[in-house]
Amino acid sequence: MAIGIDQLAIVLIVAVASVVVGYLLRKKVFESKIAEAETLAKRIVTEAEKEAETKVRQVELEAKEHAIQAKADLERETKSRRQEIESAQRQLSQKEETLERRVEQLERRDRELDGLARDLGNREQAASDKETRCGQLMEDAQRQLERISGLTAEEARKILLQNLEQDARVESIALFKRLEDEARATADEKAKEILTIAVDKCASEFVMESTVSVVDLPNEEMKGRIIGREGRNIRAFERATGIDVIVDDTPEAVILSGFDPIRRAIAKEALQRLITDGRIHPARIEEMVEKVKGEIDDDIKKTGERAAFEVGISGLHPELVRLVGRLKYRTSYSQNQLQHTIEVAHLAGVMAAELGLDVKVAKRAGLLHDIGKSADVNMEGTHVSISAELAKKYGEHPRVVNAIAAHHEDVEITCLEAIVLQIADTLSAARPGARRELLESYVKRLEGLERIANSFAGVSKTYAVQAGREVRIIVESAEVSDVQSYQLARDIAKRIEEELQYPGHIKVTVIRETRAVEYAK
Known part of the structure; x- marks a missing residue:
């Protein structure tokens, strides 16, 4: 322990x-x-x-x-x-x-x-x-000066102003002549070229027509059958056609006389068919005349359509086509108006093309410019105003209407195609062979030309030449100077335009010469 x-x-x-x-x-x-x-x-x-x-x-x-x-x-x-x-x-x-x-x-x-x-x-x-x-x-x-000259200041001033005015007139005439020569130097050649081209392309022959139609008969007995018993056949024929039938001593022929060429054409065709048929009596006459009238109306329509087609125009109103076709039976100075119209349309178209203008407007105006001549006689006014009125009525372009209305300078020109139409119309009517005029009117025109020229101071002698297409005036050299001769030519041309009526144009030539004469003894 x-x-x-x-x-x-x-x-x-x-x-x-x-x-x-x-x-x-x-x-x-x-x-x-x-x-x-x-x-x-x-x-x-x-x-x-x-x-x-x-x-x-x-x-x-x-x-x-x-x-x-x-x-x-x-x-x-x-x-x-x-x-x-x-x-x-x-x-x-x-x-x-x-x-x-x-x-x-x-x-x-x-x-x-x-x-x-x-x-x-x-x-x-x-x-x-x-x-x-x-x-x-x-x-x-x-x-x-007043004491020496015996003139007052006012009188001297008037004399001075008169001298200055005379000098200014001479200078203005000289200036105008120089400018005119310069313009012609280029314009003449171009104008001649255009006109030559137009005429070369559009030239056509003209057939002279008479205002009286002659119908040939197979024998002299046919005259009696045309007259009929107590004249009933001839009276029925004249009543149906509106044409006078002249039966005279002309062997194997009768003459149809009337103001209206369409009626005269109907009467001629109807009478020729009656003669061929042999049955001539009032009922048959009326039947044949009505039949021919219908055929002539159809021919007028077809003629107008052919003319428009030939010129190259489309879209025309049917009434305008009919009026163009009626021109086939119209004449002016023995020139057939349909041929004239077609030629004017071609000429206007060619010139418009050369100048760069509207060719269609120029051609339409050319084809329609004389339709007033074939219009109803009840329409009042000149053929120019009637043509323009009809073109406007049936819907043509304002430039076409103006060209038609101004082709005889009755109204103011508002388009260049109107000037082309004027030239084409003059060219077609004025060239040699296109028209024929009566001897009486021809002589009167020549006398009028010489009378107007001789009425001016300083004129010595006057000669109308080239069938009245030109008038040549010889002046006194002591009274008329070189510069004044140009003014004299212009004044005479203006007087001719105002007082005379004539187809185409008239050339006025003033001749002034100085002669120095001396005798050796």
Whole structure:
């Protein structure tokens, strides 16, 4: 039991010793760790202080550098501003010097102007004095001239104005002649070329027609059958056709006379068929005339359509087509109007193409320009106004209407196609062989030409030549000058236009010659 207590004591002692030793060891280890931590802390603090000092020195260096840079920039800017100020001061000084010089110049000019003003005033006064003296001298000279010439100032002024007017007239005529010659130098050649091309393309033959139709008979007995018992057949025929039948001594022929060529054509065709048929009595006459009327109406329509197709025109109103077809039975100075119309349309189209104008407008105007001649006789007005009215009524273009209305210069021309139509109409009607006129009217026209030319002062002799297409006037060289001869030709042409009616145009030629005659003895 004692042993157990001793062992326990030993164990306890050992345990206590172990605890003390462990405590001492742990204390020593803890103190060692505290020392290490303090050493580490001191080292960290020391390093932090060193780093802080380094950063402070860097900041101070950077601040010094910025201060030095700012100081340098300020010095540069100050230097630049100082230079600008010095430059501005120099410019200002130069401007001041310039202004001072200009002020001096202005002052000098003012002094010069004052001197000039005084000089001008003196000259004005001198001029006024001279003007007064000149006026007095002119009045004295005018009184002396009036006394010497025996004319007043007003009379002398009138004579002077008359002389000036005469000189101006002569100069204007000379100028007009020069300009006219210059225009003709280029225009004549081009116009001739265009007209030659048009005539060459569109030339056609003309067939002269009479105003009286003759119907051939197989024998003389047929005249009696045409007359009928107590004249009933001839009266029925005249009543149905409106045409006079002349049965005279002409062998184997009767004559149909009437104002309307369409009626005359119907009568001629109907009579020829009646003669061929052999049955001639009032009922058969009326039947045959009605049948021929229908055929003539169809022929008129087809003729108008063929004419439009030949010219190259489409879209015509049916009534206009019918009026064009009726021109087949119309004549003017023995010229068939349908042939004339077709030729005018072709000529107008060719000339319009050469001049760069509207060919369709020119052709339509050419085809329709004379339809008034085939219109109803109840329509009032000239054939020109009727043609224009019908074209407008049936929806033709305003330029076509104007060309038709102006082709005889009855209205103002508003399009160039109207001028082309005038030329084409004149060209078709005036060229040789196109028309035939009565001897009486022909003689009257020649007499009128010579009468108008002889009525002018200075005219010695007058000759109408080329079938009245030209009148040649010989003037007295002592009374009419070269320049005045041009004005005389123009005045005579104007009088002819105003007083005479004629197809185409008439050329007026004034001839002036100077003859020096001397006799050797």
